[in-house]
Amino acid sequence: MENEISRLEDLSAEDFASDWVNRPFILTKPVKHWPVYRSWSTERLQQKYGDAAFRAESVDWPLKTYLEYMNNSHDESPLYLFDRAFVEKMGLTVSSSPDVKADYWPPTCFGSDLFSVLGDHRPDHRWLIVGPERSGSTFHKDPNATSAWNAVVKGSKYWIMFPSSSSLPPPPGVYVSEDQSEVTSPLSIAEWLLGFHAEARATPGCVEGICGEGEVLHVPSGWYHLVLNLEPSIAITQNFVPRKRVGAVLHFLRDQKQSISGFSDDVENPYGLFAENLAASDPELLEEGLKELERLTNVANGKGKWEALKEEEEGGFSFGFGGEDEEDGV
Ligand SMILES: O=C(O)CCC(=O)C(=O)O
Ligand SMILES: [Fe+2]
Structure with missing residues (x-):
């Protein structure tokens, strides 16, 4: 792919701050050290948390109910599990550096997260994402001008991304209100890919790539992105504000x-x-x-x-x- 998202093993905090804050990239190393990378699978999660309720779009379902749906779904746009309270529900420990033992930690290159100064008042900022093949996220920008990382613990995800600026049009098939406050993408992922993929890939600035198992992708603030699970996937995503x-x-x-x-x-x-x-x-x-x-x-x-x-x-x-x-x- 000519417009492929850069793939690196890892990045220092200095290099991230000086060169990469506004560029998407995939890191292949850091997530492979997470205990959850070694221990999580849908079977394992079902054994441990099967009765706990997780959010899937507009319903709260016991995890075992969702996994049963996921394993048998042939829906074109399958219901997607997106839970913002998974750390508490699963009793996970999250640390701020690999030196402190925990279930996972943000990749160190992203440095400190300025929204942590908001304490209990910070907006929702981390989600567990689980879904079958074909599930995913239609085009959007992440909230409140935050950046994000998205770590694939199981499975793999196809990403297509566009830089954003008020002087550039939104991606084809995506509509933005005049005051830029609302992004609407009325088509399903499959419909969008059929109708607009070729045009989108030929648009300057567009990048695409596959984030594989044990890899993490950086979503720079303001970038549009569409994400498609190529296999049944488990991911953790976190929104943050880098110093820059x-x-x-x-x-x-x-x-x-x-x-x-x-x-x-x-x-x-x-x-x-x-x-x-x-x-x-x-x-x-x-x-x-x-x-x-x-x-x-x-x-x-x-x-x-x-x-x-x-x-x-x-x-x-x-x-x-x-x-x-x-x-x-x-
Ligand atoms: O479906 C995904 O993994 C992407 C999630 C995403 O873009 C988001 O949480 O903002
Ligand atoms: Fe997003």
Whole structure:
């Protein structure tokens, strides 16, 4: 494949931060060290957690009921298990580094996750994903300008991804509301592949690849992605905010309120909460983020550095042409 997603064994935190924050890639090594990689299979999960209820789209089913469905389903778009409370339900331990014994840990290259400053107020951020061949996720962007990693513990997944920017159209067959707050992809995965795959693959920026068993894929913030399970699969996914994206996330939380999702109702001002908590834990990073926020605001308003400067000096009005759209770092 010409437009293949880069495949690497592993990546250092430094290389991720300097070169890879805005690029998809697959790592072949880190997940192979997870205890859950060695021990999980659908049979094993059924023995251990068969009676526990997990979320599959709009129903909560005992795991054994879901697995029975999964093993016998011939549906074109099978019901997909997507559970955000699996760590608690399964009594898993999650650590922040391979040096601390646990059932799994985020690959180290992604570094610290800035949304951890939100503590109990952080939006849902990790899911267990289980589904048969043909199941998967139709085109979407991940919530709240977060990045994500998706680790295949069993099975394999086909990914097709598009960079995002307000100056680029969405992938073919995908529709975005004028204020960019809603993405609609009305076709099933199979229908989309039949109707749009060839056109999509020929679109500049489009990348595709297969994330195999024991591998993990990086979804950069803002990238559209469609995912198809090529075999019955078990995966763990986690959304996070890398340090390099602090300005972009502040910008999203402040200026795209209508698109914010996953915060509980008692959080009235996600932007304020994030900024305040970051100020307490890492004031220098917040300062950097606020500078980047100002730059992104100017870009969004169609002003390059020059226009912004001139406006400041003259206190005047500037026509919004010539602004470069670097908002999404593509
Ligand atoms: O179906 C998958 O594994 C992809 C999941 C995904 O894209 C997501 O959780 O945002
Ligand atoms: Fe996603």
